[in-house]
Structure formats: structure tokens, C-alpha cells
Amino acid sequence: xxxxxxxxxxxLTALPALLELRIALFVVLLLTYTQTxxxxxxxxxxxxxxxxxxxxxxxxxxxxxxxxxxxxxVVTPKLLACLLGEKKNISFAGCITQTYFxxxxxxxxxxxxxxxxxxxxxxxxNPLRYIVIMNSKVCLQLVLGCWVGAFLSVLVPxxxxxxxxxxSKEINHFxxxxxPLLQVACRxxxxxxxxxxxxxxxxxxxxxxxxxWSYTYIISTILRIPSAQGRQKAFSTCASHITVVSIAYxxxxxxxxxxxxxxxxxxxxxxxxxxxxxxxxxxx
Numbered sequence: 001x002x003x004x005x006x007x008x009x010x011x012l013t014a015l016p017a018l019l020e021l022r023i024a025l026f027v028v029l030l031l032t033y034t035q036t037x038x039x040x041x042x043x044x045x046x047x048x049x050x051x052x053x054x055x056x057x058x059x060x061x062x063x064x065x066x067x068x069x070x071x072x073x074v075v076t077p078k079l080l081a082c083l084l085g086e087k088k089n090i091s092f093a094g095c096i097t098q099t100y101f102x103x104x105x106x107x108x109x110x111x112x113x114x115x116x117x118x119x120x121x122x123x124x125x126n127p128l129r130y131i132v133i134m135n136s137k138v139c140l141q142l143v144l145g146c147w148v149g150a151f152l153s154v155l156v157p158x159x160x161x162x163x164x165x166x167x168s169k170e171i172n173h174f175x176x177x178x179x180p181l182l183q184v185a186c187r188x189x190x191x192x193x194x195x196x197x198x199x200x201x202x203x204x205x206x207x208x209x210x211x212x213w214s215y216t217y218i219i220s221t222i223l224r225i226p227s228a229q230g231r232q233k234a235f236s237t238c239a240s241h242i243t244v245v246s247i248a249y250x251x252x253x254x255x256x257x258x259x260x261x262x263x264x265x266x267x268x269x270x271x272x273x274x275x276x277x278x279x280x281x282x283x284x
Contacts, residue, residue, distance in 0.1 A: 007166045010095050012088045014173050026083040029277055033076045036280045040065035056134040057123070057237070060116045063143055064244070067112065068280035071105045074098055075175045075276045095176035100158040102177065102276070106252070107150035107203050113245055114207040115142045117214035120238050124218045153203060157196055164189070177272055208249050215242070247279055 016022050047053040047062040075098065082088045090098070123130050161178065165186040173180040178196055182189040215238070222234045252275060 007092055007169055009089045009091045010169050010171045010176065012082055012090065012174060013170045015082055015088055022083045026080055029076060029083075030080060032277050033072055033080075036072050036277075037069055040069050040280075056119050056139050057116075059139050060112065060119060060143070063146075064109065064112055064116070067105055067109050070101075071109065072277055072280050074101045074105065079174055090176060095171075095181070096158065096162050098176040099161065099178060099181065100154060102175075103158075104150050104154045107154055108146050109248065110203055110207045110252075111146040111149055112143070113241075113248060114210045114214075115146060116241055117211040117245070118142075120241060121214040121218055123237065124234055125221045153199060157192070157199060160192055160195075164192075174272070175276075204249065204253055208245075208253075211245055211249075 016025065043065045044062045047058045078090065078094075078098065082090075119134055122133050126133065157178070161181055164182075166181075166184050167186040168184040171180045171184060182193060218238060222231050225231045225234060
């Protein structure tokens with residue numbers, strides 16, 4: 001515990017001190033962010049303008065691309081401004097907003113990946129009823145469910161964080177994340193850390209379990225296809241989604257589904273930047 005006063009802004013202290021290093025990091029992040037944004041915009045444009053892509057699979061893919069743009073935009077522009085600007089500050093409201101949308105959009109993505117695995121399950125395991133089951137109304141409801149479910153799951157922890165007293169204005173991170181915020185809080189945050197851990201585990205592991213269940217049935221169905229050409233075609237429709245799932249779940253489980261995150265904050269802040277900026281580029 002310590003003395004605390006009303007905090008109106010935070011200072012991001014994890015940014016490199018050397019100007020040359022900041023410039024190099026700025027260039028790398030800017031190029032990565034630009035490629036991610038442009039690539040996903042092209043994907044969305046192709047899907048929505050070409051009638052050949054008017055299928056549930058590509059509808060979900062366009063939503064995933066849109067999410068990747070938003071996810072990187074939550075962090076990268078402010079990080080780029082801090083790298084070259086003299087001020088490394090972010091307002092309290094801006095920090096809380098960044099924290100909320102960082103976890104909100106990440107949660108939407110995990111639920112959406114589970115929905116996409118269900119779409120592949122229906123397409124491979126029940127192809128004759130695919131169009132009936134995955135009609136446009138159902139697809140829209142599933143996507144809306146992803147957003148609403150994520151909104152509700154992240155709202156309460158964020159509200160709790162806004163009501164905490166803070167003893168320091170300095171955040172040892174590149175952007176506003178939950179762990180460094182709790183580290184500078186004046187109150188005992190062990191209960192909040194446990195709740196955050198449980199929510200992260202619930203969202204990530206439950207969606208991963210559903211995805212694993214879907215692909216267990218998908219793979220068993222594909223292996224029963226008599227022709228090699230048929231098996232190859234079926235696998236090709238799932239390969240890209242499996243790659244995205246592996247990257248998304250692997251990186252986030254390593255960082256967030258782990259108790260006592262404050263004990264390895266130096267590693268986590270680098271990993272979080274890679275997850276936010278680099279991972280969306282790899283998923284294209």
C-alpha cells in the first residue's frame with residue numbers, strides 16, 4: 001500500500017531510451033501495421049465484391065480480417081506516436097479504453113475462431129445440410145453472439161480496474177495492459193488477478209476445447225473419404241483455419257492463461273506487442 005491521488009494520466013516507461021532504437025522499432029512496427037491493415041482490407045474487399053466468396057466460410061473470414069484491423073489499431077498508432085514523440089503519456093480514460101478494447105477484441109476473436117471451426121465441422125461432416133444449417137440468418141446471429149458475449153465477459157473486470165486507486169503514474173509496458181495496471185494499484189489486487197486469470201482461461205480454453213472437438217470429428221470424417229483427391233480437397237479447406245487457430249491460441253495461452261503474470265512482466269510486455277502487431281500479419 002502507499003499514498004495515492006487521483007490519476008489523470010499514465011506514462012509508458014518501457015519504451016527504449018535510445019533514439020536510434022526507437023526509430024528502428026518505429027519503422028518495423030509501421031511496416032508491419034501497414035501490411036496487416038492493407039492485406040486485411042484487400043481480403044474484405046474481395047469477399048464482399050466477388051460473388052464466388054458469398055459463402056459462410058468467407059463471411060466469417062471477413063469478420064476475422066476486420067477484427068485483426070481493429071485489434072492492431074487499438075495499440076499500434078498510440079505506440080508509434082510515443083516512440084517518436086517527446087511525451088510518452090496516455091490519459092487515464094485513454095488507458096482504460098485501450099485496455100478494454102484490447103481484451104474485448106481478443107475475446108471476440110477467440111469465440112469467432114470457435115464459430116469458424118463449427119462452420120468447417122458442418123461443411124465437412126454434414127455437407128448435404130450445410131446451406132440449410134449455416135444460412136445467412138444463423139451466420140449473422142453467430143457473429144453478433146461473438147460480439148455480445150465478449151462485451152459482457154470483459155465489461156465487469158474493466159469497471160473494477162477503473163475504480164482502483166493508483167500509487168504511481170508510471171506503467172512498465174509499451175501500452176495499457178491489465179497486468180502492469182494492477183502492478184501500480186495501491187490496493188491488494190490478488191482477487192482481481194485470479195478473476196482475470198479465470199476469465200482468460202474460460203474464454204481461451206473453452207473455445208479451444210470446442211475447436212478441438214470440431215476438428216476431431218472433421219479429421220475422422222476426412223480420413224474416411226475413399227479418394228485421395230477428396231481427402232486433399234477437404235483438408236485444404238481447413239488448413240488455413242488450423243494455422244490461424246494454432247498461432248492465436250498458442251501465443252495467447254503462453255502469455256495470459258498463467259497465474260502471477262506480474263512475476264514475468266518484462267517478458268510479457270514484449271510478447272504482448274508481438275501478439276498485437278505481428279500475429280495478425282502471420283494469420284493472413
